[in-house]
Amino acid sequence: MSGARAAAGVIVVGLGAWALAAVFAPPEPAAPARAFTSSRQCAQCHAQVFAEWRESWHARSWDDPDVRALSNDFSNTDCIDCHAPRPVFETGIGQRVLPRSSRRSEGVDCIACHALADGAVAGTIDRPSAPCRPVAMIELQRPEFCGGCHDQHQTVQEWRASRWFEQGVSCLDCHMPFRAGDPKRGRDHRCLGGHDLALVRSAVELRGRRAAGAWLIEVENVGAGHSFPTDERSRAADLFWRPLAAAGADPGPWRHFYRFRSPYRHEVDVVENLLAAHETRAVPLDDPQADGAIEVALFYKLTPYYADPERPDPEAPVNAATLVHRLELTP
Amino acid sequence: MRLPLACAALGALAGCGGADAPAAFEHYPAVERAIARLEAEVAAQERAEPPPAARELEREHVPGLVRMLAHSSGRARELPLEEVRALGDAATPTLAALAAGAETAPEERAAACELLGEVASQLATSHLLELCEKAPEAWLRAHAAFQLGRVGRDHVLPRVLRRLKYEADQEVVVWLASAAAAYRNYAGLEALWMVRNAPRTTDLSALAEERLAAIAQEAGVADPDEHYQLWFGGDPEGRLPAAEPSARLRLEAWRRIRDLRDFQLRGVDDGRFVLSRLGTWIVDPLCEALHDDDRYVRVHAAQCLERMGPRALAAGPTLLTALSDPTLAIDAAAALGGVAYPGAEPALRELLTSSRDHELRVAAARALGRLGLAVSIPALRAVVEGEEPLDLRQAGATSMVQAGAGDEVALRLLAMMSDPAADRPAAEAALEQWLSGREDAVSRAVFERWLALAPPPGIIPTAEEVEQRLARRAELLRAIPR
Numbered sequence: 179m180s181g182a183r184a185a186a187g188v189i190v191v192g193l194g195a196w197a198l199a200a201v202f203a204p205p206e207p208a209a210p211a212r213a214f215t216s217s218r219q220c221a222q223c224h225a226q227v228f229a230e231w232r233e234s235w236h237a238r239s240w241d242d243p244d245v246r247a248l249s250n251d252f253s254n255t256d257c258i259d260c261h262a263p264r265p266v267f268e269t270g271i272g273q274r275v276l277p278r279s280s281r282r283s284e285g286v287d288c289i290a291c292h293a294l295a296d297g298a299v300a301g302t303i304d305r306p307s308a309p310c311r312p313v314a315m316i317e318l319q320r321p322e323f324c325g326g327c328h329d330q331h332q333t334v335q336e337w338r339a340s341r342w343f344e345q346g347v348s349c350l351d352c353h354m355p356f357r358a359g360d361p362k363r364g365r366d367h368r369c370l371g372g373h374d375l376a377l378v379r380s381a382v383e384l385r386g387r388r389a390a391g392a393w394l395i396e397v398e399n400v401g402a403g404h405s406f407p408t409d410e411r412s413r414a415a416d417l418f419w420r421p422l423a424a425a426g427a428d429p430g431p432w433r434h435f436y437r438f439r440s441p442y443r444h445e446v447d448v449v450e451n452l453l454a455a456h457e458t459r460a461v462p463l464d465d466p467q468a469d470g471a472i473e474v475a476l477f478y479k480l481t482p483y484y485a486d487p488e489r490p491d492p493e494a495p496v497n498a499a500t501l502v503h504r505l506e507l508t509p
Numbered sequence: 510m511r512l513p514l515a516c517a518a519l520g521a522l523a524g525c526g527g528a529d530a531p532a533a534f535e536h537y538p539a540v541e542r543a544i545a546r547l548e549a550e551v552a553a554q555e556r557a558e559p560p561p562a563a564r565e566l567e568r569e570h571v572p573g574l575v576r577m578l579a580h581s582s583g584r585a586r587e588l589p590l591e592e593v594r595a596l597g598d599a600a601t602p603t604l605a606a607l608a609a610g611a612e613t614a615p616e617e618r619a620a621a622c623e624l625l626g627e628v629a630s631q632l633a634t635s636h637l638l639e640l641c642e643k644a645p646e647a648w649l650r651a652h653a654a655f656q657l658g659r660v661g662r663d664h665v666l667p668r669v670l671r672r673l674k675y676e677a678d679q680e681v682v683v684w685l686a687s688a689a690a691a692y693r694n695y696a697g698l699e700a701l702w703m704v705r706n707a708p709r710t711t712d713l714s715a716l717a718e719e720r721l722a723a724i725a726q727e728a729g730v731a732d733p734d735e736h737y738q739l740w741f742g743g744d745p746e747g748r749l750p751a752a753e754p755s756a757r758l759r760l761e762a763w764r765r766i767r768d769l770r771d772f773q774l775r776g777v778d779d780g781r782f783v784l785s786r787l788g789t790w791i792v793d794p795l796c797e798a799l800h801d802d803d804r805y806v807r808v809h810a811a812q813c814l815e816r817m818g819p820r821a822l823a824a825g826p827t828l829l830t831a832l833s834d835p836t837l838a839i840d841a842a843a844a845l846g847g848v849a850y851p852g853a854e855p856a857l858r859e860l861l862t863s864s865r866d867h868e869l870r871v872a873a874a875r876a877l878g879r880l881g882l883a884v885s886i887p888a889l890r891a892v893v894e895g896e897e898p899l900d901l902r903q904a905g906a907t908s909m910v911q912a913g914a915g916d917e918v919a920l921r922l923l924a925m926m927s928d929p930a931a932d933r934p935a936a937e938a939a940l941e942q943w944l945s946g947r948e949d950a951v952s953r954a955v956f957e958r959w960l961a962l963a964p965p966p967g968i969i970p971t972a973e974e975v976e977q978r979l980a981r982r983a984e985l986l987r988a989i990p991r
Contacts, residue, residue, distance in 0.1 A: 179566035215867045215898035218930060228546055246934055247969040255816070256778040264868075274772050276808055279839055279872040281900045330774050443775060444675035 208306040211297040216281055223309065224360070226290075230367035231288065234407055236495035239285035244481065246413075261285060262325040265293040267300060267315075272322035274330075288328070290320070295370070302364075321349050328409055331440065336404035340455035341402075352403060353378070372480065375500060379454060381406050382415075382453070384503035386475050393419075393463040393507060394437075395474055397453060405452035407438060414439045414482040415453075418492055422471035422506055429473065434490050436461045439482060471508040479503050534834035539801040540767045543794065547760035554756060560630070564599040571596070571603040572802045578618035598632050601625065605636035608653075609644070619652050627658030635659050638668050641685075645816045647678035654681055658688030664757040666692055668764055670783045673697055679704045679713050683720055690724040693752040694738040696786035698724070702737065743789070745821035752788045758967030762791055767797045769809040780807060787818035789823070796827040804836050811840035815847030832856055839872045846876025854880055861905075871904050878908025886914050893918055903931055907939040915943035923986055926979055933979060940986065947989075955985050 196425035214220075231237050239245060239261040240252075249257040255277070260280040263275035281287065292299040294313065300328035301312035317323055325334040328349075337343055353371055359362035372376050386395045394407035395417060399406045416438040421477035423429035440458075453459050463472075476490040477499040484490035484497050492499035574589040581589075593600050597831065607613050608621035622640065640653035652671075657665050659768075673685045673696070682704055685695025701717050701724075705833035708714035725736035726865040728749055739749055754762075754957060765780045784791060798810035813826065814821040825848055831841035842860065845853040853876070860873040874892060879887040889912065892905035903925055906918040922940050946957045962978050962985075964970045970978065 213865075215869060215900070216930070232979060240932070241934060243970050247964075251934060251938065255812070256774070256781065259774060274774065274777075274805065276805075279843065279869045279875065279904075281898075283900070283930075283935070329772075401949055414790050444641060444677055 179447050188445065190405075201237045209309050212309060213297065213476075214289050214293060214299075217284050220288045220292075220310070227364070227367045228288070229459075232498055233263070234368045235371070236369055237371055238285035240283050241285070248352065255267065257281070259278050259386055260330065263290050263327065265290055265295075266323060266326055267292075267317075269326065275326040288342065291323075304411045310437050319348070319350055324349050331409045331411065333409045336408060336455060340403060342455065347403060349403070352401075372407065372410070372478070375502075378500070378502055382476065382502065384474065384505055386474055386505050386507040388509060389462070393468055393474075395419075395461045395463055397438075397461070398458040398478060399453045399455050404453060405454050407440075408452065410480075411440050411442050413479050414479045414503070416477045416479065416490070416492065417461060417474065419465070419468055419472050419474045419479065420474050421467070422508070431489065432492055435463055435465065442482075449503050469509075471506070473504060473506055475504040534831055534837065535800055536802050536807075537800055538799045540763060540803070541766055543763045543797065544760065547756055547763060548758040551760055556906045558792070560598060564596065566596070566599055566603075571600045572607065574600070574937075575607055575617050575620045575624060579614070579616040589620075589624065590627050597628055597798060598630045598709060600635045601628055601630060603634070603873050604628070605639075608636070608640055608649070615648070617650060619842065622649065622652040622656055626659045627705075629660040629662070631662070638665060642668065642672055647681055649674070650678065650681045651684050654684035654688050655665060658684070658691035662757070663692040663752070664761045665756050666694055666758060666787065667783045670694070670696055670786050671779050672968055673700060674779065674782050679709050680716070683717055687720050687724065690727070693728070693750055694786070694788055695724070695728070695736065695749070698733075698737045698740060698900065699911060702823045739820065741820070743822050747749060747821075752790060754788070754790050756956050759794070762787060762794055766794065766801075766806060770803050770805050777805075777809060781813055782815065784810075784813040784932075789817075792817070792821050792823050795821070799831050799841075805840045806838045807834075811844045815840075815844035818847055819849050821848045822849055822850060825852055829856060830935065832860070838866075839869050841871040842876045846879030847940050849880055851880060851882065851975060852883060854882055858885055862894060867898065867901065868934050871901050872984070874901060874908055878904070880912035881913070883912060883914075884913050888936065890914070890917065893921065899930055900926075900927075900932065902906035903936065906919050907935065910939050913946075915939075915946065919943055919986070923983060926983055935964050935980060937982065940982075944986070952989055953991055 217228070235242070240389050244258070245261060249261075250261070252258055252261070257302060258277035259275055262271075262278055262285060263276040266275065269276050270459050278290075281289070283440035291454070292301065294315075294346065298306075298311035299312050300318055301310075302314055302318075304314050305312050314382055321334050321337060328334060329412050332347075337348070342348070350365060354367065356363040356364050372378060381399065383398045384395070385398070386393055387396070397415075397417070402408065407415055415438040416434055418432035418434050420429050420432050438458055439448060440450045440452055463474075475492070479497070479499050481498065484492075491497060492501070546910065552597070571593075574592055576968055578586055593604075603620045604625050608618050608625060610618070613621070622637070625637050634670050637653045637656050644650050644653065650672075653671070656815070657669055669688050673682065673689070676682050676685060682697075682700050686701045689695070689697045698721070701721050704955065705714050705717035705721060708717065721733040721736075725733040728736055730736040730739060730748070732978050736749075762784065765784055768776045768780045771777055781945040784795065795810045795814050801807055801810070801875060803924050810826065811831065814824045821844075825845065828841045828845050828848070828850065829852065831837045832845075834841070838860075842857060845857060857873045857876050857880070861870055864870050864873070870892075877889060886909060889905045893902050893909060895902075897905075902921070906921050907917045909915060910922070919940065922936045922943070925936035926933055926940065928936075941959065944952060944959060947953070947956070959982055962981055964974070964978075977985065
């Protein structure tokens with residue numbers, strides 16, 4: 179009994195000493211302020227995050243050949259605002275981003291999202307002694323944080339108008355999920371989006387049924403937290419059909435019958451018809467030749483153009499269209 | 510009572526720091542003040558010139574005039590033109606409806622458009638602008654653009670220039686550029702030259718050439734090439750006729766400046782495009798906008814000046830003082846390079862060597878390159894050869910090429926062209942500029958082969974093709990003896 183009391187006494191004294199030390203010990207010494215001039219500096223400690231980011235389209239936003247060509251090698255300086263932005267915490271959460279002069283080749287980089295004005299960085303923990311002096315900032319998780327660039331085409335507004343907003347599902351849940359679903363492992367910095375086929379496939383469903391003696395094709399936005407497609411005006415999604423061929427027979431060319439698109443600013447003849455979150459679009463297949471068994475396919479395009487606009491061939495490599503869903507329909 | 514005293518004391522102490530300390534770059538509601546002033550001025554003008562009293566017209570009167578004009582020629586055309594001038598805005602709604610109506614015969618729509626140009630009122634001008642911007646038929650947009658050059662209202666310029674940005678039809682482009690030129694704005698010359706040199710049809714090339722010659726002649730310049738150089742070079746000797754912007758045009762310009770605050774880049778991009786293409790009179794309003802309370806207005810005003818290039822040289826002194834504003838210094842430095850203000854060289858060099866702001870140092874390095882002065886070379890060399898971050902060394906090396914010292918840095922740029930941490934396309938562009946300036950036979954031959962490796966116009970290379978091109982160009986450069 180006395181042994182147990184002694185042990186308890188030791189524990190109480192120990193806990194007390196620990197508590198006193200916690201209260202009165204000098205604070206963790208702050209690391210000296212460090213100027214960050216390149217996101218490569220982050221790789222020294224955050225190799226996995228850096229490697230994921232290097233794979234991402236954020237990292238390619240300056241030197242991707244499509245961007246270089248479409249911006250005329252950034253002689254169209256309007257493009258720099260979002261493709262090499264100043265730190266979001268500097269311009270302000272929910273504010274429009276501004277272009278930067280330095281490290282442009284790193285595109286949308288670690289510094290653009292994490293750098294704070296005082297030289298520390300925004301993160302998920304407070305650790306003043308670490309070289310980058312991270313400060314926990316909940317703002318990193320808010321859709322407004324991404325909105326400086328990604329709301330330029332109303333994507334955040336589209337999300338806000340959706341049920342995903344009401345349910346508390348936001349940008350990071352789909353585009354920066356926890357690695358292996360485990361919050362302890364941190365978030366995936368590849369920031370997957372329209373370039374990721376699995377994510378695009380999960381965004382929409384394709385169905386077909388007979389209605390009034392003709393095929394009615396339905397596309398439903400089941401998984402995107404915003405319109406489909408969204409954000410980039412260059413994106414498009416096209417519906418094609420062709421007669422269902424017997425095994426081994428030539429099915430013939432695909433025939434285009436519907437397009438989801440938001441027009442470029444110069445396109446006075448294109449009507450915006452993106453598929454809103456949760457929306458189902460029923461598209462009648464009016465072609466009288468589409469009477470029997472048919473194939474229907476939904477293709478996704480990162481650039482809206484086809485080499486031959488009169489007879490678009492989604493399977494021609496030059497057109498760089500990605501098959502999202504394909505259906506076989508028989509009456 | 511104590512607080513103002515304390516502030517005054519602190520101010521005095523701050524003043525003791527040195528009589529040469531630059532005054533703070535002041536911020537104030539520049540946009541609101543200018544718009545209020547100009548709205549009052551425009552309203553006063555409108556009160557002084559009331560529109561003619563409305564007239565009751567028979568239902569078929571205006572359509573009859575339209576048909577008459579559409580189906581007549583020579584002096585017979587004068588009658589409907591005179592009549593519609595007398596009618597003024599009484600005819601405008603019907604004319605606008607006929608011009609826009611897809612069910613009207615094309616020749617009558619064209620005639621209605623011409624009659625709107627003849628009325629030339631504020632209302633008729635608005636309808637012409639709508640047609641020019643939104644008509645699905647390119648031929649009708651071309652007619653509207655032509656008429657906009659005739660209405661004698663220079664406030665159409667911002668919308669004409671904006672349409673020039675988006676217009677894809679070359680004939681419309683020709684008439685938009687001509688309309689702008691009618692108000693002594695020659696920003697459309699660039700587009701006219703493009704149509705002349707790469708026309709969709711030979712007729713269009715001839716039309717563009719004829720317009721280039723006519724516009725140059727109207728501006729008092731014999732050679733269209735020289736006219737182009739004068740406009741884009743800033744016309745330092747003042748040879749081009751000066752535009753006297755109306756109050757309404759100045760008001761429109763300030764409204765574009767106000768739009769630079771918008772969140773959506775669509776309007777901001779349009780604003781930057783239009784403002785940087787207005788005449789040199791816009792330099793003063795943009796300099797005033799550098800003081801606006803809104804950071805976006807300040808930054809984008811500086812960008813507009815930068816994009817104006819030497820045409821905004823007069824902004825140099827103001828931009829120089831803006832270097833003291835921490836919210837504007839980076840953009841002011843870039844703009845000083847863009848407008849090529851030589852008086853900024855010492856200040857930019859000082860920033861490059863002494864500033865602790867990396868972003869500002871890179872901006873200063875780039876600006877020094879755009880000034881292209883030999884006096885900057887030692888400071889740039891020190892950066893390039895020092896232990897500086899890669900992007901700053903690359904900006905310095907690129908600027909040394911622009912300042913005529915490319916031979917010193919070509920090897921460094923060559924290394925950067927294959928360094929994944931560097932801005933490889935920028936290194937490639939700098940080397941191309943360096944190579945284009947070399948006169949020896951080997952370099953000339955290499956340059957020809959270098960250019961031959963460029964992707965064909967309209968073809969976007971794949972990432973692999975870009976890699977191959979960079980590797981082959983690097984190989985070519987290694988053949989140049991040093």
